[in-house]
Amino acid sequence: MSTALESKIRIQREDFVVTDEIEAIKKVSRNIGGIVTFLGTGRELSKGENITQLNFEHYPKMAEKKLEEIREKAIQDYKIIDMIIIHRIGEIDIGENIVLIVAAGEHRKEAFVACEWAIAELKRITPIWKRETTSNGEVWVQATP
């Protein structure tokens, strides 16, 4: 299992521990005064259908490159102190962790804004795809709101 802060950008099959990542980012600076996390998890219902499993695929290297771009831009544009982004790939069951963004700032305001921007940007520019398995079969999700 990957340990916290092995890298601040990670795409991995294994699960992560949210509190470990929070503790890791707290060690970056004694000026951190606000940490905002976004945790995305596997939801059972999608467009009225019951999902039994999710499967995520990524474009290796390009996906990591895009996550690094997002992290660097978040730090630069929103003046946060640091950010961790982790996305899981492979088979993920309902209720399991999918994606984690941890934004740490001196104050809560910039951390909230950076975190919300980062998850939206992740969905927009990162080559990661989701396949949903339902009772009707498997379907690649083409776009998410």
Added chain:
Amino acid sequence: MITVKYFASLKGIAGKEEDRFDLGGETTLKKLGEAVAKTSPVLGEMVRDRKIMISVNMDVAGDDTIIHDGDEVALLPPFSGGSF
């Protein structure tokens, strides 16, 4: 050789994960689309008419992007990472 990688739903259409084409020293997306059409006419049209996002060496390609021998091209269907 130019490597063309297919992802997610496009991998199913192509029936494979990647192709390799010899199109000389440099080529265009239009010409690459004609080569991809031999694997799948649908995918070839997507490339030629820029109906999907295409990356060249992991940077998003534009209409005037020149593809060089040895480049890695990827056909990228709409992304759906994260959760919502």
